[in-house]
Amino acid sequence: MKRGRAADAVKAARQATGMTQQQLSFEIYESRESVSHQENGRYRVQPNISKYFAEKHNNPWVALEAAAEYTGWGPVKLDGDAVDLHRASVTMKTREELTEALEAIESVCVANHPRSIREFDKQRLEEAMMQAIDAIVALTQYVAVICMDYGFSWWKMWQKHRAKLQAKGFIRQ
Structure with missing residues (x-):
């Protein structure tokens, strides 16, 4: 499976919180390997990770990226060179x-x-x-x-x- 935007969003969200993959795995009740696989695009980003970052860290980007990846449509975080998210x-x-x-x-x-x-x-x-x-x-x-x-x-x-x-x-x- 090709690494997608949702995988990048999970990794960025985790890093922004200062957590390791192991610490995140404890928070979401999954193995560290599962977190790693999702961050590297081997597995699709699971809903519990999307929900975790939205609820606990007020970060909606993981959920938006994952939903768009699952469905093939929908809003994603605009992150191109021409975007200003101020x-x-x-x-x-x-x-x-x-x-x-x-x-x-x-x-x-x-x-x-x-x-x-x-x-x-x-x-x-x-x-x-x-x-x-x-x-x-x-x-x-x-x-x-x-x-x-x-x-x-x-x-x-x-x-x-x-x-x-x-x-x-x-x-x-």
Whole structure:
């Protein structure tokens, strides 16, 4: 199995806490060898490690990378040379992406049945979806960076959100 981004995220998260593989293995009730295999990409990163770093160290990146690796889609930590994850930069970029997404969504009518959509409108709809995905990624970076920088618990924020959805009847327990 090829070493992926999730393996790198686990190793970086562990090193940021100052833990050895052995110490992490005690925390998550796995062998040191299992931790090593996950960090080196021999095994996929397991959910318990993702959950551990999100809950105990307020680090959502392991979970995001692992989820994207498992599914083949979804937000990941932006880490390219052109990225600035300072909270002010992330906030400005999120506003920009949200504005672009809203404008693109408003430019397309989805009231008509999908069978009757014209090719031109279908292309605009695809662009609106791409802009929405850009906004989702930007919002994910925003929430992650703000949680980490200001000490909000990533895990607790998602738990509060889930409780809100349940209270409104949008999801079942």
